[in-house]
Amino acid sequence: MTDVPVREVVRRAGVRRVAELAGVSPATVSRALREGTPVSAETRARVRRAAASLGYVVPARTATVAVLARFPTRWFFAEAVAGVESVLAAGGHALQLYNVGDPDGRAHFFDTLPVRGRADGLIVVATAIDEAERAALDGLDVPVVVVGGTMPGRPRIGIDDRAGARTAVRHLVGLGHTEVALVSFDEDEACGRETTRARRAGWAEALDESGRARGPVLEVGADVEAGDAAAGALLSLPRLPTAVFAMSDEAALGLVRTLRRAGVDVPGSVSVVGFDDHEMAAVADLTTIAQPVHRQGELAGRAVLAALDGARPEGAQLPTRLVVRGTTAPPARR
Incomplete structure (x- = not known):
């Protein structure tokens, strides 16, 4: 040898x-x-x-990248952060995670900016930034990259939320559904307002272009409990819509669970489509719009490191795709 x-x-x-x-x-x-x-x-x-x-030699310069996330323990945020960390760790760099979902904690973060002097770059995950917050981040004078949101003048790694929602509803329309309800994020929740508006617009466009009726809009949130609440609201209606588009898989999973517990056949009586391709979507046989969340985190990590190396970081828009499973079917005759 x-x-x-x-x-x-x-x-x-x-x-x-x-x-x-x-x-x-x-x-x-x-x-x-x-x-x-x-x-x-x-x-x-x-x-x-x-x-x-x-014979491994520690790189002459290691970077520390701060990541701001509203709900670090929820699937989307955890996947995105894992993607960032995989890139940073491979290069010997460090990650600092900050939870900015709690209003008081968020206010404290932007008032004190604990990342000043400690972070070489910043990644904002699915969190809208207002003008005052943006000014505070600009004052740090470090590269900033956005995942799943927008921040004027900063590179964005994400998807076309509007197109994804449109694809979901077109699938339901193609099956023959004439009325599609919407389980929506809270439009008054400022941090996720842009995503909410984009997905709602996609839902409305797909129905309008096909001449189908817009079903009820239930602004309940994004987690499983929100889906439970949406199911309760739908069950109180004089007549159930035959199809529902939920803005997140977690809400869709709660919706399906509660409808079935109430004796409603999914998809026999009501078809349900979610969004994300959550790790539990395949287990629950949920039809959904898949987005590459981990990949978005990876690209964001690479963009920040590129900026630290003197390059101009580029944004990227990744594709979504429809994953058809067992919660959608043609409507049954009533």
Whole structure:
């Protein structure tokens, strides 16, 4: 067996290879190889031994990227943050996560800006920024990239929410449904207002172009409990619509669960389409609009790092696709 030259080992060794050898995650490697980070002495020593044996040299400059998310534990946000972290960790960089979903916590963040002097770049995940907040972020003088929202003058990584909603409703219309209800995010919730408006516009356009009736609009929110509430509202109507488009899979899952518990056949009596392709959508056999959330986080991470290297970061619009499963079917005769 021919020996591999030392210079080849040095060239190939990266943070992931060090992580494999040390038996830790790439993020732990990044922390262990920097001073002043929260890593046990035993882990730090093991990582450094692995790095030395591979000839891995810590990059001369590591970056810290702050990520702002409204609901970090919810699926969309968690997936996007995981995508960002995978890119940062692979390059030996660090991530700082800030929860700005709570109004008081959000106000405190923008009043104090704890990222000042600590973060080299910033990623805003699905969170609308008002003028005062934008001015505060501009004052940080660091690259800012947006995922799933918009911020004038900043690169956006996301999807066409309007087109995705239009595709969902066109699927229902194509099955023969003449009235489609909407389970909507709260339009008064400022942080997600742009996404709400875009998906609502797509729902309305698909119905208007086909001459079909707009069903009731239920502004209940985005989580499973919101879907439960939407089902209760629909069941109180004199007549159920034959189809429903929900702006999120979580709301769609709650809706389907409560309708079925009430004895309503889905899709026999009511067809339901969600949005996102949540990890539980396939388990629940939910028809949905899939969007590549993890990929959006990856591209955002790369865009910030590109900006830190002196390049001009580019935005990207990723495609959505209809995933047909078992919660949609032609309407039954009544």
